[in-house]
Amino acid sequence: MGLRSIASMLCMLALGLSATASEFEDKNVINLTASNYESKVSDGKVYLIKYYAPWCGHCKRLADTWKQLGAAFKTDKRIQIGHVDCTVARDVCKAADIKGYPTLKVIYKGEEYQTYKGPRELSALKAFVQEAATDLLSDS
Numbered sequence: 001m002g003l004r005s006i007a008s009m010l011c012m013l014a015l016g017l018s019a020t021a022s023e024f025e026d027k028n029v030i031n032l033t034a035s036n037y038e039s040k041v042s043d044g045k046v047y048l049i050k051y052y053a054p055w056c057g058h059c060k061r062l063a064d065t066w067k068q069l070g071a072a073f074k075t076d077k078r079i080q081i082g083h084v085d086c087t088v089a090r091d092v093c094k095a096a097d098i099k100g101y102p103t104l105k106v107i108y109k110g111e112e113y114q115t116y117k118g119p120r121e122l123s124a125l126k127a128f129v130q131e132a133a134t135d136l137l138s139d140s
């Protein structure tokens with residue numbers, strides 16, 4: 001294989017990687033990584049987090065819904081929508097006991113409150129996190 005074809009292969013790889021990130025990237029969805037996860041999820045807000053892998057089909061299918069969810073709560077002071085790329089933040093996902101992708105959890109003050117098992121639809125997800133916030137924030 002010539003240098004030129006190696007170079008073009010690397011280039012394609014780089015394009016592929018950036019396409020993968022932007023597919024999930026959104027200004028209203030906080031990207032949690034090993035460096036900010038602990039401090040963010042302990043800040044007193046109710047977090048709905050999607051633990052995912054960029055290659056997973058069900059994760060991709062959920063990407064748009066997740067952006068809509070982020071937009072829906074962008075001005076909400078109690079609720080924060082986030083995600084963790086488990087191929088990057090492996091230790092975070094290991095500590096959260098993630099066994100499949102995507103896994104959706106509500107985290108509050110650094111602790112898991114509930115895993116979401118319902119339909120992956122905007123209205124159902126919205127209702128779920130709102131209810132969790134009501135439960136969590138009313139008895140404090």
Ligand SMILES: *[C@@H]1O[C@H](CO)[C@@H](O)[C@H](O)[C@H]1NC(C)=O
Pocket residue numbers: 021022024025026031032033085088
């Ligand atoms: C989130 O941050 C990690 C680490 O900086 C990065 O590798 C990843 O592409 C980011 N993901 C998104 C969707 O922004």
